[in-house]
Amino acid sequence: MAVSLWVRADDGCRLWAASLGTGDPLVLCHGGPGLWDYFDDVAELLRATIRVVRWDQRGCGRSQLRGPYSVARSIADLDAVRDQLAGSRTALLGHSWGAHLALRYAMEHPDRVSHLIYVSGTGIDPGRDWHPHYERNLRLRLGDHLDRWEELRARARTPSEDREQAVLQWSADFADHHTALDHAQRMATPWLGVNEDCNRAVNADVKKEIAGDLAGRCRQLDLPVLIIDGAEDIRPRWAVDSLYEALPDAERVIFPGAGHVPWVERRDDFHRAVTTFLVRRR
Structure with a gap:
């Protein structure tokens, strides 16, 4: 069972965290922004050989509802989690927005990161906007649920309708439409609300930040990086190409038959890729 803990950021904000498993630490950074930690499956998957540290970002989920909200503030909060729960140096795994957070943390504190695992991120290229492709793919993937999703999106919602709208949208993040709604329902349970x-x-x-020279900073990043993508993510995977090309020590794995949450649809392959990378690159 995961042990629930509290981390105090340098400005006093209380951050919910949990630790599970044995071995070298791996700190997980959830996506959003504005969501909460949804890495139950990842923690269970890795716990036999890795000590997994999870946390809810500031103002999200079980953490204190308190700003300010920025990339710099998130980096500082992650540093507090690393310092108090993982030690002087740790591996990081970030998903979606959390992949950007983990990457930016590694840029700021390369001496405190042993490995970086970048899962389903959206890259660093200011010249290629992936959002129109995402919006089009989202609507296509929603199919029969599109009208209801658009209706909910266009008006004020009750908390239960907030959850319904999120479940419909998240269902598009899975490749198999037969199981997509069930997976999305699991991710939304318990429902802790979105900090808009x-x-x-x-x-x-x-x-x-993307408008700046992140590629130049990536070229200076001297640590092993594993990029994991689902081939059927509705966010176009070419958005990550420039990141992969800029990193001096990176490898990339693309799972067919998986969308934005590859550890759900390619569980064994995800486990193998992460553990192999962490062990082989010690």
Whole structure:
């Protein structure tokens, strides 16, 4: 059973965290922004050989509802989690927005990161906007649920309708439409709500960062990086090409038959890729 813990950030904000398993630490950074930790399956998958550290980002899930919300603030909070629960140096795994957070943390503190696992991120290329492709693919993947999703999206919602809208949208993140809604329902249980203020502020901050020279900073990153993608992610995978090309020590795995959450649809392959990378690159 995971041990629930509390981390105190340098400004006093209380962050929920949990630790499970034995072995070298791996800190997980969930996506969003504005969501909460949904890595139950990953923690169970890796616990036999890895000590998995999970946490809810500031203002999200079980953590204290408190700003400010920015990439810099998220990096500082992650540093507090690393310091208090993982030790002087740790491996990082980030998913979606969390992949960007883990990458940026490694840029700021390369001496505190042993390995970086970048899962289903959206790259660093300011010249190729992936959002229109995502919006088109989302609508195609929603299929018969599109009308209901658009209706909910267009108006004020009750908390239960917030969850319904999120479940419909998240269902598009899975490749197999027969099981997609069930997977999305699991991700939304328990429903801890979306911090929309956090989402807007951090996304705006990421957009500003992407406009800068992140590729140049990636070329200076001297640590092993594993990029994991699902081939059927509705976010186009070419968005990650420039990141892969910029990193001096990177390998990339693309799982066919998987969408944005590859550890759900390619469980064994995901486990093998992560553990092999962490052991082989010690």
